[in-house]
Amino acid sequence: MGLLMGAPVCGNILHEVVTVLQKKWTENHPVVDAEQDLNKSQIPDILPCNAVPVVSCPSILSFQSEFMNKQRAVVIKDSMDFWPALSTRKWSVNYLRRIAGCRTVPVEIGSKYTEESWSQSLMTVNDFIDKYIVNATSVGYLAQHQLFDQIPQLQDDVLVPTYCCLGESEDVDMNAWFGPCGTVSPLHHDPKHNFLAQVFGRKYIRLYAEEHSAKLYPHNGALLSNTSQVDVENPNLERFPHFSDAPFLECILEEGDMLYMPPKMWHFIRSLSISFSFGLTWLEVRKPIQEFFMFLIIENIPEVFTVSPQQEIRNNAKILFIIIIVLFLISLLLLIITKVVKWISRKRVLERKGFGWVKKQTRRVERREKEKTPVKRPLSRTNIVQSGFNQYKDSPRASIASICEDASAGRVLD
Numbered sequence: 196m197g198l199l200m201g202a203p204v205c206g207n208i209l210h211e212v213v214t215v216l217q218k219k220w221t222e223n224h225p226v227v228d229a230e231q232d233l234n235k236s237q238i239p240d241i242l243p244c245n246a247v248p249v250v251s252c253p254s255i256l257s258f259q260s261e262f263m264n265k266q267r268a269v270v271i272k273d274s275m276d277f278w279p280a281l282s283t284r285k286w287s288v289n290y291l292r293r294i295a296g297c298r299t300v301p302v303e304i305g306s307k308y309t310e311e312s313w314s315q316s317l318m319t320v321n322d323f324i325d326k327y328i329v330n331a332t333s334v335g336y337l338a339q340h341q342l343f344d345q346i347p348q349l350q351d352d353v354l355v356p357t358y359c360c361l362g363e364s365e366d367v368d369m370n371a372w373f374g375p376c377g378t379v380s381p382l383h384h385d386p387k388h389n390f391l392a393q394v395f396g397r398k399y400i401r402l403y404a405e406e407h408s409a410k411l412y413p414h415n416g417a418l419l420s421n422t423s424q425v426d427v428e429n430p431n432l433e434r435f436p437h438f439s440d441a442p443f444l445e446c447i448l449e450e451g452d453m454l455y456m457p458p459k460m461w462h463f464i465r466s467l468s469i470s471f472s473f474g475l476t477w478l479e480v481r482k483p484i485q486e487f488f489m490f491l492i493i494e495n496i497p498e499v500f501t502v503s504p505q506q507e508i509r510n511n512a513k514i515l516f517i518i519i520i521v522l523f524l525i526s527l528l529l530l531i532i533t534k535v536v537k538w539i540s541r542k543r544v545l546e547r548k549g550f551g552w553v554k555k556q557t558r559r560v561e562r563r564e565k566e567k568t569p570v571k572r573p574l575s576r577t578n579i580v581q582s583g584f585n586q587y588k589d590s591p592r593a594s595i596a597s598i599c600e601d602a603s604a605g606r607v608l609d
């Protein structure tokens with residue numbers, strides 16, 4: 196149970212044991228190459244007027260104002276190329292076999308969860324790959340499974356997108372969607388913000404805005420009220436006549452792309468090859484103070500948490516600049532505070548003791564200054580010369596005359 200659910204037991208001993216067993220298993224069972232299936236399916240044409248907007252790595256603030264706040268979907272490019280799953284430990288069917296082959300996972304069997312024949316079954320990742328990916332005779336989908344809680348080694352290879360900091364970060368659900376070409380997720384919507392990150396393979400996705408819900412004919416029962424009754428690829432327009440009036444957007448999600456879908460946006464998804472998607476759903480809960488700091492930080496540091504190395508240099512420079520500005524502002528503030536405190540305390544003294552007191556103080560200071568003026572002492576020979584020199588240094592003749600005068604007046608002591 197610990198292995199299935201992924202909870203750490205006795206300091207994660209279960210995971211350590213299973214890692215050793217997994218290694219042994221891989222040595223005894225050579226992996227099967229299933230990568231040739233990646234380009235199996237035809238790629239549908241997408242009209243430019245129906246295409247989901249595409250942006251490259253937007254800043255958090257522009258993502259928030261342009262897409263999240265306006266409830267618009269967007270395909271974000273270049274924001275996950277540096278994840279280990281797409282670079283240093285590049286994921287593939289074989290990689291998943293190697294890391295997770297002997298682990299037990301739930302698999303959906305049947306092409307759509309809306310069909311009667313649809314069911315679920317537990318099996319190892321290896322059995323799933325052998326039965327539904329390598330020699331697929333029916334459709335099996337390792338769908339919406341919290342594989343990353345179960346196998347922390349895989350979690351290390353993916354990152355939570357920066358944009359999720361716009362919500363409650365502790366509450367991000369991460370799900371794996373792993374299946375062959377042809378898996379279908381019928382048209383449905385979810386209550387949370389949603390990122391679908393394509394780790395390998397590709398998917399066709401069609402989106403409808405919430406305001407067109409009535410034209411999509413949701414199921415009546417509570418259980419399926421978020422799912423449309425319409426088969427998007429083969430709609431029964433006699434039963435669902437308004438379906439064709441509902442405007443939609445569509446896209447092909449390629450490896451390294453991340454699709455953002457706002458809450459309650461209807462989505463239909465078909466995989467066009469063997470595919471692994473990493474799904475993140477999260478709630479947006481923000482408080483005014485958080486909003487203020489978000490503005491300060493996010494406006495200036497676009498991708499603080501998950502950045503590519505090139506962006507990191509740019510961001511570090513920005514962080515340094517912000518730190519300098521903040522330090523300057525703090526010292527300016529301290530200076531102003533000191534000046535104001537001094538001014539207030541002086542004013543209070545004046546108010547308490549009156550101007551008379553200040554005048555008295557001034558007179559006392561003047562008297563003290565006077566007392567400090569040196570008393571005129573009788574001159575010695577040395578200081579006669581010195582004094583003469585000082586007084587008449589500009590005129591040597593006058594100086595000698597003065598010295599003589601002083602001497603005859605008896606001001607010489609020795």
Ligand SMILES: O=C(O)CCC(=O)C(=O)O
Pocket residue numbers: 372378379380385389390391462464465472474
């Ligand atoms: O990729 C899929 O098949 C389904 C994904 C989905 O429905 C979701 O992320 O909410």
